[in-house]
Amino acid sequence: MITLENVHKKYSNDVAIGPVSISIPAGGITALVGPNGAGKSTLLTMVGRLMGIDEGTISISGFDVASTASKDLAKIVSILRQENHFVTRLTVRQLVGFGRFPHSKGRLSAADELIVSRSIDFLDLGALEARYLDELSGGQRQRAYVAMVLAQDTEYVLLDEPLNNLDMAHSVQMMAHLRRAAEELGRTIVIVLHDINFAGHYADHICAVKHGKVVEFGTPAEIMRDDVLTRVFETPVTVIDGPRGPLAVYY
Structure with a gap:
């Protein structure tokens, strides 16, 4: 389990993350979704200790992220950021x-x-x-x-927008690979996604972030709803029954 307790990160008087208190269960895929600039990638990098926090605690499988030795933490959690050069x-x-x-x-x-x-x-x-x-x-x-x-x-894998710059076919292929990794390799995958429909189809849990705070957390059935998605993304959203599950339609 990944646990964040009263986590804060302040950039300026106008930009901040937190307070965030949430427990992400072990196993399966948890998708972080939300508007641009909501704080999704920042939360992920704080969990992976690539960015420090100002207040609160983050633990992964019982290990405090801030105090665990790097050599030990690297055997518990791995992270892939957007910038891979x-x-x-x-x-x-x-x-x-x-x-x-x-x-x-x-x-x-x-x-x-x-x-x-x-x-x-x-x-x-x-x-x-x-x-x-x-x-x-x-x-x-x-x-x-x-x-x-x-x-x-590692049991825990953090991925920051791995579908970035991929076309539709390669995005589907990537999500299928990650689904297999969760099921066949027993990995706990936390992934930042921009496409709510990929989250709804492939994730076990969806964590919606807005203005630096977690505003919704639940199963796809609980999150893939007109009222919830309209509130999170601040644009009208209608969820329809697709051939393989609910689909969010923006207009």
């Missing part, structure tokens, strides 16, 4: 191998190599593992970064 020219396999650093310290064992191979295969990258990242399409490159995070072999 390696200056060094790397192959897919080399990139995914970086995910093993908390365990190998840069010296990959046979067991590490096996986990790297499994992560590459899980994201259907076997045919591309010797290719350089700059030779890949955007969708292929994004899968490689997610494979790197999975190779870290």
